Amino acid sequence: MDSESNDMENNSSADIERKIEKTIYQAALALDKNNWADWFKLCDDSFFYSITSFSPEISKDMTYFSGDKKELIGLMEMLPKHNTDHSPLHRHTSVYTIDVSDDGKTAESVSSVVIYQNMLDGINSHLDSGESRLFVIGKYHDKFLINDGVPKFINRETKIDNRRLDKGSHWPL
Amino acid sequence: MDFVENKPNGSIDSDHVTISEKVAAKALDQAFIEEQKRIFKNSWVPVCHESELPEPYDFRTSSIGNENVIVCRAPDGKINALLNVCPHRGMLIERRPQGSFLEGQASGNPKRITCMFHAWQFDMRGNCVYVAREKEGYQDRFCKDDAGLRRLRCEVNFGGFVWVNMNDQPAVFLEEWAGAAFSSIQSQISSEPLEVVHYHKEVVETGYQELMSQGLSSIDNDTDATIFDYGHLVTTQGSADNQDAKKGKSFPSPNAASCTSVRIFPGFAFNLDGPTLHVSTITPLNDKQVMIEHRGLAPQADNKEARHLRSKYYNEKFGPFRLQELSEPEQNELDSVKANSWYTHYYDEWLRWMDKHPNGETRIVDLPTSRSKNGEVDEHSGLSGPHIVVVGASHAGVAFVDKVRKNGFVGRLTVFDRQVGGPMERPPLSKGFLLGGGETVESKSLLRQKKWYKNNRIKLKTQSNVETIDTKKKTVTVSSGDVINYDNLVIASGAIPRELPDTQGMGNAFTLRQPSDANAIRQAANNSDTVVIIGGGYIGLEVAASLRKKEMTVTVIEAAERILARVASKPLADRLTKLHEDNGVQVLTGVGVDSINAEAGIFESVTLTSGEKIVGDMLITGIGVFPDSTLAASAGIETQRKDGGAILVDEAMRTSEKDVFAVGDVALRRDQLLAIESVHNAQETAAVAAAAVTGSIAPTIQTPWFWSDQYDVKLQSVGVVPINDDDVYQVARPGKREGAVSFWSYRGDDLVAVEVVNDPATYMEARQCLDTKQSPDPEQISNPSFSPIDSGGARS
The missing domain is CATH 3.30.390.30 (FAD/NAD-linked reductase, C-terminal dimerisation domain)
Structure with missing residues (x-):
């Protein structure tokens, strides 16, 4: 391999990493806006999502929520028919690591996520609305499929540290 | 070090404080404190599940009524509950939610609970095993043997939950507290070891009573709800349970579909919902906040597929990311009426605990702990004082001793039962019991487990027949020859099934009343193909349905023009006739029995008055019962007729002898023409008599009720x-x-x-x-x- 092709490969890998980083941030923005359609555009058809946690209280890994893309779309369609807390969530995400596979077709990343809840319709909205509270802390463990230089989510495991989960939104974090 | 031993002014920084600090800092409402003291520190609280501390030296921490509790597993596997507070300076000892003492910690030796402040050490039973500088510091003024952690009442029951009562002398034992309420799901949650696989908690901005009220409002038209003593409530969605059980679809099957919720006062819910067991426990933080802990349990033996299926179901119904309930229009008036009825019951119980009940009743009573210096002492129960003797351990007899104890009677209680093995549930004898295959009576069919009698200090004497009563000397003579004094005598001798003269001594000819009868029928049915049942009453029809399930050929003969002629309406009788005929039973009505024929002493056939001959392998006669009042009549106690009939009683179930009561099937009130033979009647007459004996308020009389399962x-x-x-x-x-x-x-x-x-x-x-x-x-x-x-x- 000559030095030119080596550079091209390095640029390509850096480019993919930038695209993955951008995809993660776009996902955060779409989720913050409850814009499920935009979020799903970032996901491959094989996408699988889960929210997990480790409980030191019972010394067990737990899955709080899981579903494939079809199930998630079904869930989102059901949301308007249910009572929900409309307090917006605000995700602060920092991408820590991105590892692109040797063949450049898949990648894995780990990001930190801190989610704040901006109160809207609490027990007494007269008092509570407008206040921001720390809602959840955790990490995104993402996996991507890369086709034609475009990364798409194929798996997201949101590993949260919270086991106390008070009232709030019941959709993907 | 982050921890401080003392904070003299008790102040807490306002920013970044945890919920426990907020609670500690908040000036608690006096009523809330009183409620914690009276209810939560006297109730049985499920603090965790045994699977949360699976190995010796494992522990789990919790709190009850703002008191810190630690539950730990001793080397012998036994689980103990201790106050998580060092007796030295009153400091909290273990701060982790869960862990193990097996390995040493920075400030603790292996296998020891160690207080980080002065290194006092305790074993898994709470015994103090080390005091730093014991001899140098205390010389002979103090010994570590005097300084154990305070042990709390602790029992593991109802699916492996660890129940703790802060009161050393609880008003009632756990089995009595919640056993009846759990009876509908006990077999399902105890059939195999479970483990907690989901856990989360939430703090809701409401009082716990409001929380209970919200839960009750979900009761709808398809909910079967039963109220139990002590404020418990059991609800079942639909009537699918029996069907599910038959199809092997009850929990712990991963295909289970039924839904039963056991709500234990003051706020613990055990929801057996499809393939999952969800348990929510409350910890009130103040008068407006409650922490709810949610646990999801599954069998330890689950394979990966079953566990995934349960997990998915649990998360959709109970997980923190579940969808909230569907938006619905306001509930109709009926639902509100029903919900209010249950909530009234719950609130009544709350008033009793808080000593605010209008009737002045209180649940916080101490059972006697020491013998009276005067009077006779019962060696079995350790009790002294008045002696109540109950003749007959029927539904009525057992209900009486139960009620009389609950009414606060602290004297001696003795029950004589002529049967073997202990008082049994009678309704199942003509139903599911006949389908079993064993030769012995299953313990699950017992009215009460042996432990219940022990816990309630009731002396149960089985295989003991009371042969005579002397109302002047107030004694009974038992078959063993013993003469027993009584202060009050309760006759609950029940009834005896009528037999046809031809069948006496005939082989393979049966009546059904006692467990031994049911056992004999069960054994004979296992070796028979055809059965003839004389009598189209409930017993005959239930037996017919049970034996059809064993694919026997069944013929029912009823002399009246229709079945259930004495006890049910014609439309219902017609419907049940069709039901039986559709299930292959030959139902013959309006025809009598001319003779019952045997061959070599074994039943062979029945000849009808029409001349028709019905051949069968076995015969069951179910033509009613008559009161077993011979003992009472012999003692001069007034009965319907000089030669027998029911024992006549007043409205307090008192017989013609002022110290003698009669309850259940053997008794008939003078102002009534008809004796009602049912479990309801047994329980109600027992409660009335118990109230009269103890001087308590008589229970409200309910309209008689009855139930039957057929197919x-x-x-x-x-x-x-x-x-x-x-x-x-x-x-x-x-x-x-x-x-x-x-x-x-x-x-x-x-x-x-x-x-x-x-x-x-x-x-x-x-x-x-x-x-x-x-x-x-x-x-x-x-x-x-x-x-x-x-x-x-x-x-x-």
Whole structure:
């Protein structure tokens, strides 16, 4: 391999990493806006999502929520028919690591996520609305499929540290 | 180090404080403190599950009534609950939610609970095993043997939960506290070891009573709800349980579909919902905040597929990311009435604990702990004082001792039972019991487990027949020759099935009353193909249904023009006749028995008055019972007739002898013409007698009720259907589900009884109507959309 092709490969890998980083941030923005359609555009058809946690209280890994893309779309369609807390969530995400596979077709990343809840319709909205509270802390463990230089989510495991989960939104974090 | 030993002014920084610090800092309402003290520190609280501390030296921490509790597993596997507070300086010892003491910690030796402040050490039973500088510091003034952690009452029960009571002398034992309420799910949650696989908690901005009230409002028309003593409530969605159980679809099967919720006062819910067991426990933080812990449990033996299936189901129903309940229009009035009824019961219990009940009753009573210096002492129970002797451990006899203890009676209680093995549940004997294959009576069929008698300090003497009563000397003579003194005698000797003269001593000819009868029928049925049943009453029909399930050829012979001629309406009898015929039973009515024939002493056939001969391998006679009053009549106690009949009693169930009571099937009130033989009658007469003996307020008399299971039909009736009364007529009311129907019996415009088929919700409405003397319009009752509750008609 000559030095030119080596550079091209390095640029390509850096480019993919930038695209993955951008995809993660776009996902955060779409989720913050409850814009499920935009979020799903970032996901491959094989996408699988889960929210997990480790409980030191019972010394067990737990899955709080899981579903494939079809199930998630079904869930989102059901949301308007249910009572929900409309307090917006605000995700602060920092991408820590991105590892692109040797063949450049898949990648894995780990990001930190801190989610704040901006109160809207609490027990007494007269008092509570407008206040921001720390809602959840955790990490995104993402996996991507890369086709034609475009990364798409194929798996997201949101590993949260919270086991106390008070009232709030019941959709993907 | 982050921890401080003392914070003199008790102040907490306002920013970044945890919920526990906020609670500690908040000036608690005095009423809240009183409530914690009176209720939560005296109740049985499920603090965790045994799987949360699976190995010796594992521990789990919790709190009850703002007191810190640690639960740990000793080397012998036993679980102990201790106050998580060092007796030295009153400091919190273990701060982690869960862990193990097996390995040493930075400030603790292996296998020891160690206080980080001065290194006092305790073993898993709370014994103090090390005090730093014991000799140098204390010389002989103090010994570590005097300084253990305070041990708390702790029991593991009801699916492996660890129950703790802060009161060393709880008002009731755990089994009595919650055993009855758990009975409907106990076999399911105890059939194999479970483990907690989901856990989360939430803090909700409400008082726990409001939280309970919200939960109760979800009771709907398809919910069968039963209230239990001590404020507990059990609800079952639909009547699918029996069907599910038959199909092997009850928990712990991953295909389970039934839904039963056991709500234990003051706020612990055990929801057996499909393939999952969800348990929510409350910890009130103040008068406006409650922490709820949610646990999801699954069998330890689950494979990956079953675990995934349960997990998915659990998360959708109970997980923190579940969808909230569907938005629905306001509940209809009926639902509110029902929910209010349950909540009234709950609130009544709360008032009792808080000593605010209008009747002045309180649940916080101490059982006697020491012997009286005066009077006779019972070696078995350790009790002294008045002695109540109960003859007959029937439903009524056992209900009496139960009620009398609950009424606060602290004297001696002795029950004589002539049967072997302990008092049994009678209703299952003609139903599921016959389908079993063993030769012995299963312990699950016992009315109460042996431990219950021990816990309640009741002396149960089985295989003991009371042969004579001397009302002047106030003694009974037992078959062993013992003469026993009594202060009060309660006769609960029940009834004896009528036999046909031809069948006496005949092989393979049976009656059914006692467990031994049911056992004999079960054994004979296993070796027989055909059975002839004489008598088309409930016993005969239930036996017919059970034996058809064993694919036996069954013929029922009834002399009257229809089955259930003495106890049910004609429309119901017609429906049940069709049910049996559809299931392959030959039902012959309006025909008598001419003779019963045997060959070599073994039943062979029945010849009918029509001349027809019915051949069978076995014969069961179910033609009614007569009161077993020989003992009472011999003692000069007044009975219906000089030669027997029921024992006549007043409205307090007192016989002609002032210290002698009679309850259950053997008793008949002087102001009543008809004795009602049912579990309800047994329980109610027992409660009345118990109130009279203890001077308590007599219980409210309910309308008589009864139930029967035949094939997949659940029949429930409330009230007594008048028979041979031309003024009585029935109106059929279709149920909302397929196969559901009820028959409402009226005399004029007055509702007198309701019989319900596969419709528990309608049964509850009917019961409410009759208990509150309401008579829904008979012109409208056939309309299923017409609500019978509060529809305006008052019974005359």
